[in-house]
Amino acid sequence: MSAAELHRSWLTLLDTEGPFLAVPPLKRVWPQGMPALAVEAKAALASAHRTFVAAWESYDRDPSKEHALANYRDARDAWVQIVLRDVAGWAESMSWEEIPGLVASSPGREVTVTAQAAIRDGDRWGCLVHLVDPIDSLRQAPGDRWAASPVDRLEALLRAGGPEVGLVTDGRWWGLVCAREGAMVASGVVDALDWVAEPRVRDAFFSLVSRRQLIGGDPAERLPVLFKDSVAEAxxxxxxxxxxxxxxxxxxxxxxxxxxxxxxxxxxxxxxxxxxxxxxxxxxxx
The missing domain is CATH 1.10.287 (Helix Hairpins)
Structure with missing residues (x-):
């Protein structure tokens, strides 16, 4: 397949909304298609994936069981840390704590959300991470007193003073969101349960959210620039x-x-x- 076909093959498997990534900017950065995960990263992911899937299935069978949600949150947090620190390569650049002073609230301020983690380069945030409880879809409202989906809430965080890109996840569903000033929000959602069966989506996801694409490498090839170029292409x-x-x-x-x-x-x-x-x-x- 050509480079364009390789990129389209994984883009079509994402649940996207808004001006998501276009093929020409992707070809410029990855002219041979998305690289496969390194052997070490793939091994770390496979081991953590088995543990997380077991936790997700246990919660899904009986979410009303005592301590079910608390146990799931612990498993989710451990899984997310491995995914970002070890597989995406954030390593020591990952900050696993709430970002001070960065909040987003519902119109009546009944509900407030924060970012629970981020990748940082010095005093600059490269990507926020917003964690949510298990949900059927990141595009549906959780059912509290804010009629906004997790994707919408992350957008609000990004526009409240965060960087241009962020991740929102309940462990299973992972949403990549870009909210540039003056531009329509763009988002793509993937299912982590499919990362074994769909290596194309897995490899693309980890290439996009790697440390190199967020705060390292050539600034002209970082993720926010790719989103900007995709809008121009459209x-x-x-x-x-x-x-x-x-x-x-x-x-x-x-x-x-x-x-x-x-x-x-x-x-x-x-x-x-x-x-x-x-x-x-x-x-x-x-």
Whole structure:
């Protein structure tokens, strides 16, 4: 497969909304497609994945059981730390604590959320991490007094003074969110339970949220820039499609006008309704 096909093969498996990542910027950074996880990272992920799946299945069987939620939260936290610290390579750059002074609240301030972790480069945050309790979908409201989904709440955190990108997860579902100033929010959600069966999505996810793409490497290849370039790419495509549509309409109008004129020259009735022919002639003279 070509590089474009390789990137499309995993992009189509994500649940995306908004101007998510486009193929051209991805090809610029990964011209051979997304790299596979390193052997050590894959081994760490496989071991932690088995433990987490067992915890998730235990909670899913009987969420009302005593201490079920508390036990699940412990397992989720341990899993998330391994995923980010050891597999994504955040290592010592990961801060596992609430980000001071950064909060987002519901309109009536009945519900307040914070970021529980982040990757940092000195005094600069590269990506926030917002943890939530088990939920069927990161795009549905949890059922408290704030009618906003976990994805929406992370967007609010990002716009409240955080960096441009963040992760929200309940352990199973992982949402990558980009909220750039003056731009529509973009998000993509993946299911961690499928990381064994769908290595393309797994490898792409860890490439995107790696330390290199968030705070290291070439600044022009970092994740926020890729989102920005993806928006620009979408705008160029929209403009090109608009131009093609205008050209097609102009050719159609010209064809209508020529057909009507030809009929008149041969003394035949106008093949088009009078109203349409009148508009066509006026348009063709403009």
């Amino acid at each position: 705008e160029e495509i929209t403009e090109a499609l608009g131009a093609q549509v205008r050209q097609a309409v102009e050719l159609l109008i010209q064809s209508f006008a020529e057909s009507a004129a030809e009929s008149q020259r041969h003394g035949l009735p106008d093949p088009f309704p009078v109203e349409l022919t009148t508009r066509t002639r006026v348009r063709s003279r403009c």
